[in-house]
Amino acid sequence: MTTPQISMDSVVVGRSARMRAVFEFLRVIGNSDSTVLVTGESGTGKEVTATLIHQNSRRRHHPFVAVSCALFSETLIESELFGHERGAFTGAIKDRLGRFELAEGGTIFLDDIDDVPLSMQVKLLRVLQNRTVERLGGTRTVPVNVRVIAGSKRDLKQLVAEGKFREDLYYRLNVLPLTLPPLRERREDVPVLMDHFLSRYFKRRNEDIPAISDAVRQAFLRYSWPGNVRELENACERIAQTCSCGTVRIGCMSASILFRAGSQPVDVAQAMTPATDTTAPISLDDRLREVEANLIGWALKVSGGNKSRAAELLQIKRSTLGDRINRCGLGALDKPETPSAVAVHTA
Numbered sequence: 001m002t003t004p005q006i007s008m009d010s011v012v013v014g015r016s017a018r019m020r021a022v023f024e025f026l027r028v029i030g031n032s033d034s035t036v037l038v039t040g041e042s043g044t045g046k047e048v049t050a051t052l053i054h055q056n057s058r059r060r061h062h063p064f065v066a067v068s069c070a071l072f073s074e075t076l077i078e079s080e081l082f083g084h085e086r087g088a089f090t091g092a093i094k095d096r097l098g099r100f101e102l103a104e105g106g107t108i109f110l111d112d113i114d115d116v117p118l119s120m121q122v123k124l125l126r127v128l129q130n131r132t133v134e135r136l137g138g139t140r141t142v143p144v145n146v147r148v149i150a151g152s153k154r155d156l157k158q159l160v161a162e163g164k165f166r167e168d169l170y171y172r173l174n175v176l177p178l179t180l181p182p183l184r185e186r187r188e189d190v191p192v193l194m195d196h197f198l199s200r201y202f203k204r205r206n207e208d209i210p211a212i213s214d215a216v217r218q219a220f221l222r223y224s225w226p227g228n229v230r231e232l233e234n235a236c237e238r239i240a241q242t243c244s245c246g247t248v249r250i251g252c253m254s255a256s257i258l259f260r261a262g263s264q265p266v267d268v269a270q271a272m273t274p275a276t277d278t279t280a281p282i283s284l285d286d287r288l289r290e291v292e293a294n295l296i297g298w299a300l301k302v303s304g305g306n307k308s309r310a311a312e313l314l315q316i317k318r319s320t321l322g323d324r325i326n327r328c329g330l331g332a333l334d335k336p337e338t339p340s341a342v343a344v345h346t347a
């Protein structure tokens with residue numbers, strides 16, 4: 001078994017009031033050894049926050065072991081967490097340490113704790129209470145010195161009310177509760193996250209971070225980011241991989257984001273007006289291309305990806321629309337990652 005390593009990228013950025021409260025919480029819990037329960041939608045940063053908690057603790061020189069409880073079947077999770085001894089079950093050909101023992105002296109991050117079956121919850125409770133594990137098929141009780149951080153996508157209290165999560169385990173985990181808000185509730189963080197990830201991914205390509213057009217910034221702000229920070233990070237990585245034109249323009253963005261960001265055609269007059277610096281030169285061609293890409297994105301969205309209908313809406317020929325899509329870079333960039341994106345490809 002490989003012990004997951006802390007990524008060198010475990011940086012948490014944000015400037016919204018909600019994230020500042022998170023940073024303050026992290027500062028206050030500093031050297032505490034108590035169990036933390038991190039709750040947040042997928043992609044809000046539960047794991048990266050857990051690594052940060054570990055790095056800021058006195059356990060930082062010991063392992064950080066992350067395990068997603070959702071990845072294992074009911075029978076496998078026990079051996080994964082607590083280990084097994086040779087012959088414990090068919091296929092157990094040698095002794096194997098569990099994740100708790102691998103995290104000795106350090107921190108274990110039990111992600112997706114809300115997916116742990118009830119039968120396993122009672123065993124976990126025993127480990128948290130006694131600070132000992134018993135390997136599957138073993139007879140010894142092994143003491144473990146491990147700090148626990150649990151991650152959950154769902155509200156555990158609600159699961160307790162529904163009878164899906166043990167109340168006693170909930171109280172054991174919920175000693176230091178931390179909630180990570182979805183990105184749509186902290187839009188002030190979008191620009192800083194965007195700069196952070198674009199800088200990271202352009203640097204990885206040994207390139208300077210290019211200028212970012214206002215239209216791109218606005219599209220990032222308008223989009224609801226259902227996949228939260230992970231989706232925004234992926235969008236930035238994709239831009240860094242595909243944009244080599246010196247300025248990040250609308251045409252460099254994934255069309256699926258563009259379509260959902262703009263449910264209405266852009267206000268052309270507004271788009272043509274420089275939003276901030278009135279003395280900086282403006283490339284008319286770039287601006288026109290941005291407006292064009294935005295209108296095409298709107299038409300494709302409204303038409304559900306049907307290019308003939310989109311062409312009608314824009315009062316151009318379908319073949320012209322195809323040319324314009326390619327010219328804006330929308331066609332080439334729009335990989336089929338969402339149903340709407342697939343529809344665009346096949347219409």
Ligand SMILES: Nc1ncnc2c1ncn2[C@@H]1O[C@H](COP(=O)(O)OP(=O)(O)OP(=O)(O)O)[C@@H](O)[C@H]1O
Nearest residue numbers: 011012013041042043044045046047048229230233
């Ligand atoms: N505030 C932040 N600052 C910088 N990077 C972040 C932030 N939040 C999340 N990330 C990055 O976003 C990606 C997703 O974060 P992470 O894996 O921690 O989310 P998660 O809540 O554990 O998601 P899931 O529930 O799907 O497992 C990671 O690459 C992480 O480094």
Ligand SMILES: [Mg+2]
Nearest residue numbers: 046047111151
């Ligand atoms: Mg996670």
